[in-house]
């Protein structure tokens with residue numbers, strides 16, 4: 001009897017174009033509808049066909065949001081999957097695939113034959129292999145077949161009755177086979193189902209960010225495709241129509257950010273999305289936003305650099321880039337969500353802060369976060385009420401009126417009797433070029449003064465465990481909240497508590513006291529410990545250790561736990 | 569018709585242009601065109617980049633976006649999309665538009681937003697003290713091109729025509745009335761309109777002087793068919809005699825803002841449909 005209980009890691013592997021994504025999407029949907037907690041993350045190569053890609057689906061009693069190395073069930077759709085995932089395949093990993101195809105690479109693997117080719121022949125088309133695989137997985141898990149049938153009916157409805165029927169047949173074939181396997185091989189899987197989960201929303205990072213962007217009243221996006229930032233552009237192109245969102249595919253990233261600024265200048269609410277390389281091209285525009293005091297929201301989906309790096313993989317190495325992007329000195333704010341809830345929230349916050357202080361704000365995500373899917377309760381999505389910061393101008397309007405808090409009331413062209421000018425040169429209150437040293441100082445200080453308010457509005461970090469009494473704080477930012485939380489649970493010691501930042505600049509003054517007399521360990525996906533350095537800069541805190549990883553993959557719970565054990 | 573004085577800056581405004589610069593008559597031309605078209609300063613936005621020409625918004629009282637070198641067009645497009653009721657003009661130098669901003673020039677033409685692009689073409693980088701610009705003539709000596717420019721000049725009109733610009737014109741700063749009519753027609757044209765306007769630079773370009781332009785230039789006559797693209801190309805490629813006037817116009821092309829907008833009115837007034845958002849969120853179950 002092989003028993004799997006409470007925490008299953010099911011991995012789907014295959015070449016690009018083999019339908020691994022389809023299996024994942026179907027399986028995750030059906031499992032969620034059945035009431036299982038799911039978390040799926042993927043890794044793939046930068047190619048359209050071939051190679052070897054995989055998706056991990058965790059099916060768990062408690063909500064989980066982290067990658068694990070362990071594989072309980074591996075669906076190997078071709079033989080390249082085995083060498084590709086070799087170091088994660090253990091003796092008790094159950095590999096499901098066609099024995100015929102996997103034979104050469106089967107050494108040290110416990111392979112159970114699933115005759116996908118025969119099934120495909122029976123069904124008359126290899127296209128149904130994905131649905132068969134979904135059926136097999138659900139059969140193995142002892143999920144209810146009804147859920148699968150219903151889902152397939154909904155999902156394929158648009159494609160007509162024949163397609164629906166064929167898929168239901170394929171699903172049933174797989175399901176019966178999976179169930180039989182479980183019986184024959186003595187596999188028992190026990191994971192809790194919850195009716196509340198069945199009602200939840202299923203979102204990946206990109207979708208949560210997109211919904212937050214719409215909720216923020218975004219009505220303009222101009223961007224140039226670059227993975228993994230493209231997803232947001234695609235999301236708004238797909239859903240933006242009904243919201244009146246203008247979608248422009250720019251000729252380059254320079255155009256994108258300059259369009260974004262033009263749009264905000266005229267009263268629209270724009271976002272631009274890109275990745276590190278594209279953002280490099282935008283930096284002059286970021287500096288422009290700084291001096292013209294025009295809001296702009298920039299989403300940067302990080303991937304490993306330098307340069308083209310690993311286009312489809314993950315890293316958190318662009319914090320410094322975003323922190324220092326653009327020449328000269330000017331205020332900014334940087335957000336880094338880890339969960340769909342945080343993404344929905346910080347997208348709105350990024351618009352709000354950009355608008356309120358007339359500054360560039362940044363949403364820093366990464367491939368791992370954007371591509372990961374999980375379910376969340378709908379009421380965990382918090383809507384920020386939109387404030388209107390645009391004024392109707394009077395005839396004597398001055399765009400850069402010097403004010404106590406540094407924020408000059410923002411007018412837009414064509415609304416009121418005044419004229420609205422903005423200037424990339426140093427300027428006077430009316431936005432005309434000046435070289436007066438006095439005026440330069442007045443304007444520079446006015447702009448920099450806004451930092452006081454921006455810092456006061458900074459989002460507090462999330463505490464995990466007994467932060468007050470723990471000796472050591474494990475600090476994470478961006479996509480690593482899930483792995484931080486799970487590592488804490490595994491280690492289960494009062495000695496260690498966690499702190500997760502979803503705003504990484506500026507840091508809230510009030511959170512500084514949480515660090516008093518603590519040993520600090522920072523967990524981040526880069527080689528330089530960029531957030532650790534930022535803690536020193538912002539709080540004067542010297543961290544005692546960093547747990548870093550920069551191989552293009554997200555942290556695995558097992559690795560983090562082992563490395564923390566060595567440190568504690 | 570408005571009084572063109574409404575676009576004047578207060579008396580005593582310090583101007584950074586050199587005495588005798590071709591930018592002065594161009595400024596006057598643009599003011600006259602705006603006045604004759606009854607465009608209130610509040611309803612116009614002037615976008616510019618960086619350079620001597622790009623300082624125009626500081627001498628002309630309308631709304632303005634004086635942005636980055638080479639980047640006058642992207643904000644102009646966005647402003648027109650966001651607020652279609654505004655008259656949007658992008659005005660910069662030859663270096664700004666055809667050099668640093670070359671990619672935007674190409675792709676703005678392809679989009680065809682309803683904006684007017686006035687390019688002060690002095691065939692030199694003025695503000696940075698006299699290096700070659702994309703339109704500098706072959707052989708012209710500069711502090712950088714010490715042995716003379718070795719490249720053939722960029723041909724903005726031919727490029728615009730090749731990209732199917734819907735309005736292509738050339739003017740000469742000295743000819744105030746003719747140029748005013750050309751700029752006016754450009755502003756009235758619904759779509760992207762380029763006016764490449766010869767602008768003598770009296771300090772750094774000793775080769776293409778007022779006299780030089782006067783001798784080389786002529787106006788296309790009344791019989792000229794501005795819907796004939798082949799003929800327009802011929803004019804654009806003639807480097808011996810430089811044709812002035814509206815060389816090409818196509819009034820049938822849709823504008824970018826009409827194609828890309830899915831809602832009406834200024835984006836500034838748009839509210840989020842909470843109902844639609846709720847529906848979209850719920851579709852993710």
Ligand SMILES: Cc1ncc(C[n+]2csc(CCOP(=O)(O)OP(=O)(O)O)c2C)c(N)n1
Nearest residue numbers: 618619620621637661662663664693694695
């Ligand atoms: C990114 C960037 N590169 C270079 C410059 C320096 N620069 C300012 S204006 C200019 C050229 C101006 O030439 P043109 O556009 O023809 O304008 P003109 O001064 O002749 O009117 C250059 C190179 C700059 N401001 N920004």
Ligand SMILES: [Mg+2]
Nearest residue numbers: 661662692694
């Ligand atoms: Mg020039």
